[in-house]
Amino acid sequence: MHDQDIFDVTIIGGGPAGMYAAFYAGMREMKVKLIEGKHQLGGFLHTYSDKTIWDVGGLPPMKCAKLIDWLVQQAGTFEPTVVFNQSVDALTRLDNGVIALHTATGETHHTRSVIVAIGRGIAEVQKLELDSAHDFERSNLHYTVQNLNYFAGKNVLISGGGNTAVDWALELADVAHTVTVVHRQEAFRAMEHNVKQMKKKVKVLTPFQVERLYGNGERIDQVAICNKATGENIRLEVDEVIISHGYTSQTSNIARCGLVMNEGVISMNHLGETNISGVFTAGDCANREGKVRLIAGAFNDAIVAVNSAKIYVEPTADEMAYVSSHNELFREKNRDLKNG
Ligand SMILES: Cc1cc2nc3c(=O)[nH]c(=O)nc-3n(C[C@H](O)[C@H](O)[C@H](O)COP(=O)(O)OP(=O)(O)OC[C@H]3O[C@@H](n4cnc5c(N)ncnc54)[C@H](O)[C@@H]3O)c2cc1C
Numbered sequence: 001m002h003d004q005d006i007f008d009v010t011i012i013g014g015g016p017a018g019m020y021a022a023f024y025a026g027m028r029e030m031k032v033k034l035i036e037g038k039h040q041l042g043g044f045l046h047t048y049s050d051k052t053i054w055d056v057g058g059l060p061p062m063k064c065a066k067l068i069d070w071l072v073q074q075a076g077t078f079e080p081t082v083v084f085n086q087s088v089d090a091l092t093r094l095d096n097g098v099i100a101l102h103t104a105t106g107e108t109h110h111t112r113s114v115i116v117a118i119g120r121g122i123a124e125v126q127k128l129e130l131d132s133a134h135d136f137e138r139s140n141l142h143y144t145v146q147n148l149n150y151f152a153g154k155n156v157l158i159s160g161g162g163n164t165a166v167d168w169a170l171e172l173a174d175v176a177h178t179v180t181v182v183h184r185q186e187a188f189r190a191m192e193h194n195v196k197q198m199k200k201k202v203k204v205l206t207p208f209q210v211e212r213l214y215g216n217g218e219r220i221d222q223v224a225i226c227n228k229a230t231g232e233n234i235r236l237e238v239d240e241v242i243i244s245h246g247y248t249s250q251t252s253n254i255a256r257c258g259l260v261m262n263e264g265v266i267s268m269n270h271l272g273e274t275n276i277s278g279v280f281t282a283g284d285c286a287n288r289e290g291k292v293r294l295i296a297g298a299f300n301d302a303i304v305a306v307n308s309a310k311i312y313v314e315p316t317a318d319e320m321a322y323v324s325s326h327n328e329l330f331r332e333k334n335r336d337l338k339n340g
Helices: 016-027 043-048 064-075 131-136 163-173 192-201 295-313 328-339
Strands: 006-012 032-035 081-083 088-093 099-103 108-116 122-125 155-159 178-182 203-205 208-216 219-227 233-237 240-243 247-250 265-267 279-281
Touching (some): 006 099, 016 043, 131 208, 163 178, 178 208, 208 233, 208 240
Parallel strands (some): 006 032, 032 081, 155 178
16 A cells, blocks of 8 residues: 555545535645545435525525535535545554545545545435336436426326425426325325425325336326225326335445444534544534534534544644635635636
8 A cells, every 4th residue: 555545534425514524624735535425426415406405504595406516516626536436334444543444346445534424324216116117217207306397287196295295296286287196195294384285286195006007108108006095996197207205325334333323323522523533424424412414514514524634634733724715725716716
């Protein structure tokens, strides 16, 4: 192992906590690596990328997809090394104190410190458990709504009972020709006010679940639904089918590598330190009294964890980074912005 292969800090997870940590660690002039288990940065934000976000300090309301773009851009400011499609599974310490991170696909990454920012684990959309479903994913079976106008004038069936299903039903009610929501429980797991509105605006069938998709060529044209209580079967004519059955997320094995956990999340102190020296944590995977599980909370954790990691690798360093408004690191970048 050559010294140039050892990073000052390696951040595991490319959600808001990990991305902001990558930026801030660059501001602290650390050699940074960011390892993300999926093919893209953004973390859990991708699961609601079509929603409008209002509560990130100082930013105007914007589609979450846009916020992801901005976070990705900011994370790249100091050109960290970014690795995709590698899930960190284990951590060992070498005799010289360097930490080795091992991935599920067999790679090893060496680092002086680690920030675990794995959030809710690696999220995967919960797919419709019917053999034929996969065939229609390229046509009219959807797991997300990217563009409301695509559904204009169409007969849309939505399966699901959470906030996302209810939100889509409300938004599509004004756009689509008809919207039918089927949910296998009587009760929805969504905001009461929105459920009431939805029941006024669209057809709601409970406790029904999707039993079969009928396709004419490449597209679904009918969906059979079954009443879970009575066994009644109904066939509905559809143009588009939206499945909103939530996400599964696997808890990362890394969280089981000797890190002290509390109620499924990693315990940290006010400095973002875990029980393992040199290993810090930030974002939704971390816990301490007063922890805020919001994007803004993830940013705050990231700053604290990076400052602690910096002092860990360089004990004489300042406790905090110098502010960005008067920071020499940005002088040239500011000039470029002015001229650009
Ligand atoms: C439906 C919903 C709506 C929300 N709306 C808002 C809102 O309006 N405003 C707000 O402030 N907050 C909102 N939140 C909360 C916000 O999304 C979270 O606080 C934020 O995503 C936490 O960021 P994070 O980086 O800690 O984790 P995540 O966003 O979960 O990112 C973790 C990343 O780590 C990766 N990862 C996991 N394990 C590994 C591994 N072993 N190796 C490599 N990579 C790994 C994952 O793939 C993922 O990219 C919402 C949450 C939900 C569920």
